[in-house]
Amino acid sequence: MRKSRILTGIGLAAVAMITLSACNSGSPTDPGAGGTETGGDEALWEVATEVDLTDSPTYDRMVERDGVIVGVKNDQPGLGYEDAVSGERTGFDVDIARWIAASLGFDEDQIEYVTIPSNNREQAIVNGDVDYYVGTYSITDGRKEQIDFAGPYFLTGQGLLVAADDDSISGPEDLAGKIVCSVTGSTPLQRIRDEYSPGDTVEYDTYSQCVEQLKAGSVDAITTDEAILAGYVAQEPDALKIAGEPFSEERYGVGLEKGDTALKDHINALFTDGGDVWTALFEQHLAPAGIEGEQPAVDE
DSSP states (O other): OOOOOOOOOOOOOOOOOOOOOOOOSSSOGGGGGGGOOOOOOSOOOBBBBBOOOOOOHHHHHHHHSEEEEEEOSSSEEEEEEEEETTOESHHHHHHHHHHHHHHHHHOOGGEEEOOOOGGGGGHHHHTTSSSSESSSSOOOOOOTTEEEEEEEEEOOOOEEEEEETSSSSSSSSGGGTTTTEETOOOHHHHHHHHSOOOSSSEEESSSHHHHHHHHTTOOOOEEHHHHHHHHHHHTTTTTEEEEEEEEEEOEEEEEEEETHHHHHHHHHHHHHHHHHHHHHHHHHTTGGGGGGOOOOOOOO
């Protein structure tokens, strides 16, 4: 299977004993109760029992509520996916959200997941509808006018998804006369419109809707981050493929209330000190789809 060229940041140590450093304390997460694990029965992280997050209004709301509300995606295999039958949430982004919650002292049964379309993410954070958002959320200057970001925790690049038997598209320069699909409010869709010359573009709330349109022949290509596209190829390798190479850099961050520096610093410290956890999550969720990558350094 083709491997995506993922832009890399700092190197990592090999996966060893999976524990957190000083960011977390307490008893290990119980894998049998829904905690993420690697290898045998050892939990990837512990749920913190002593958390001091002074001057974080978001954390104060979590404590008062005795729970965490996290914004996520639900239709991105390997990243943020919700099983239609069981309701189980899985993926790299979902586990990043769980890891953050555990570092703040909250177990799996204290997390409420809310699926929010791309176009509504900033407003959900500004309104306080979610405590933080983890869902292929690219850090951009425009978004930082309304919210803050922790991270980045992953780097990828924009790509194109086409039908497996379509050899007419090998990059964005081949989109003349083609119909391109993406989700409303996404940076990849705006880039295609601004920098290339597609025949037309169409928008949907989710990428899975775009995939159905591609398989039906109603659109010629889907554009978004290669990390997302690779999950769909892994599900249907006989029907779908990635065309060409990445043509942007996308930096995924955790969306936070603007001005909540205490929470931002806490999450950045978690990422910086938790390389073994990051590696284990990457190997579990993204490497099987042919994605290569290393954990990036967080922004100062």
